[in-house]
Amino acid sequence: DQQVKQNSPSLSVQEGRISILNCDYTNSMFDYFLWYKKYPAEGPTFLISISSIKDKNEDGRFTVFLNKSAKHLSLHIVPSQPGDSAVYFCAASVGGSARQLTFGSGTQLTVLP
């Protein structure tokens, strides 16, 4: 049973517009959430994280929103750039970032020039 779900396998967005990637989780014990970006033939690269004590964290063009009551988080990329085209994985853990991560299956983002 998947505890972290990314229900959209793919998303296409025009360059300059906002990309919104969504992630749902079922385990209420999760208290730390991360987003990773993965290019083909490379390992995942850490993007941004959020602790369950916050509902928003921003880093440049990337903002993560956490809605604990809905068990939902989203990643906003504004403005989207062609170099953002990659697979984005949502991950969650219990007890902090160094603990075991539970990953979603990823969303392929394509930013069209």
Next chain:
Amino acid sequence: EADIYQTPRYLVIGTGKKITLECSQTMGHDKMYWYQQDPGMELHLIHYSYGVNSTEKGDLSSESTVSRIRTEHFPLTLESARPSHTSQYLCASSRGAGQPQHFGDGTRLSIL
């Protein structure tokens, strides 16, 4: 940027062979992890280590074994490879609480 290295990047080998996938990090991180990922699927944790001589199995059952004799080195071994072991194997490390896990570029393993 994290310095974590995996070798080989690609390996195609016959059934029954013994395989060791190497993972090394130069950051002095205590915590290291092995994940397995099939195409289009989520990463699954198969092994982790919180320090030298400490290893634990992850959520996904795996026939592989690991060792952690040195902080910087966390090799994964398959004693007798089978086609069902065909997958991508990703190694990661972390400094600790509040710090994200950093990944290597993975080993894509194909067992014929």
